[in-house]
Amino acid sequence: MLRFEGVSFRYPEDELGMVENLSFQVADGEFVAIIGASGCGKSTVFRLINGLERPDGGKILVDEKPIETIKNYSAFMPQKDLLFPWRSVEKNVSLPMELGKVPMGEQEKRAALVLEQVGLADYAKKYPKDLSGGMKQRVSFARTLLSGADMLLLDEPFSALDYLTRVEMQEWLLAQWAHYHKTILFITHDVEEAIFLAKRIYIIQDARPFTQMESIEVPLGYPRNREALKQGEIVELKESLIGKLRRSVSL
Ligand SMILES: Nc1ncnc2c1ncn2[C@@H]1O[C@H](COP(=O)(O)OP(=O)(O)O)[C@@H](O)[C@H]1O
Numbered sequence: 579m580l581r582f583e584g585v586s587f588r589y590p591e592d593e594l595g596m597v598e599n600l601s602f603q604v605a606d607g608e609f610v611a612i613i614g615a616s617g618c619g620k621s622t623v624f625r626l627i628n629g630l631e632r633p634d635g636g637k638i639l640v641d642e643k644p645i646e647t648i649k650n651y652s653a654f655m656p657q658k659d660l661l662f663p664w665r666s667v668e669k670n671v672s673l674p675m676e677l678g679k680v681p682m683g684e685q686e687k688r689a690a691l692v693l694e695q696v697g698l699a700d701y702a703k704k705y706p707k708d709l710s711g712g713m714k715q716r717v718s719f720a721r722t723l724l725s726g727a728d729m730l731l732l733d734e735p736f737s738a739l740d741y742l743t744r745v746e747m748q749e750w751l752l753a754q755w756a757h758y759h760k761t762i763l764f765i766t767h768d769v770e771e772a773i774f775l776a777k778r779i780y781i782i783q784d785a786r787p788f789t790q791m792e793s794i795e796v797p798l799g800y801p802r803n804r805e806a807l808k809q810g811e812i813v814e815l816k817e818s819l820i821g822k823l824r825r826s827v828s829l
């Protein structure tokens with residue numbers, strides 16, 4: 579479980595703070611989306627979670643332990659795939675294991691397994707240039723998985739993909755989540771994407787610095803399909819979230 583307890587943070591070169599006295603939590607195995615206007619601080623929350631930035635005040639706990647005292651609890655996947663063009667797909671996927679000094683034979687075994695699971699077994703020996711955008715993001719996801727962390731931080735991972743690929747990747751991601759039982763935090767500016775994927779949505783509405791995220795349950799179970807997005811209740815939820823975001827932008 580992840581818990582923010584009264585966390586405050588300001589970039590030293592910024593006049594305005596990013597977050598102030600922010601508290602929220604995410605349970606093990608949850609799929610939570612975070613939405614908010616561009617520039618409101620979503621990525622900064624991820625930087626705080628994975629320890630790239632230290633809070634000026636408050637505590638960030640994972641399983642009640644301060645994150646400064648633990649390692650490898652979270653893995654980050656960015657919007658752009660950041661694959662190394664000179665490494666094959668399997669070698670790209672193996673990178674976190676290489677850094678973690680996992681024995682070679684074991685690396686190969688785990689890479690083959692995960693590539694099978696993400697539907698890329700036939701691409702192990704190919705290079706990033708041979709892959710479509712959606713495939714590259716699957717490789718990137720596989721690499722994130724192989725870091726061994728239980729909490730995955732996905733920062734707008736599908737936003738650069740065309741619409742149909744994005745829709746396929748959303749379905750694919752839910753299947754991966756069902757298979758691996760990881761905790762997923764997913765930043766998006768796409769309200770429909772948040773609703774389709776998440777069990778719960780955190781919405782950031784305050785002007786900077788923000789002090790709270792409103793938690794909204796998505797009234798759908800799993801497995802899900804896109805038909806569910808047509809339900810009246812879901813259409814209303816979508817409109818209400820768009821309304822909240824628009825009000826926050828006009829602040
Ligand atoms: N490394 C940084 N150093 C200084 N300021 C930053 C840094 N990263 C982000 N910011 C500031 O914080 C703002 C919001 O950041 P970010 O968390 O990336 O927002 P979001 O992901 O919601 O778009 C940026 O517009 C910028 O002004």
Ligand SMILES: [Mg+2]
Nearest residue numbers: 620621622733
């Ligand atoms: Mg961002």
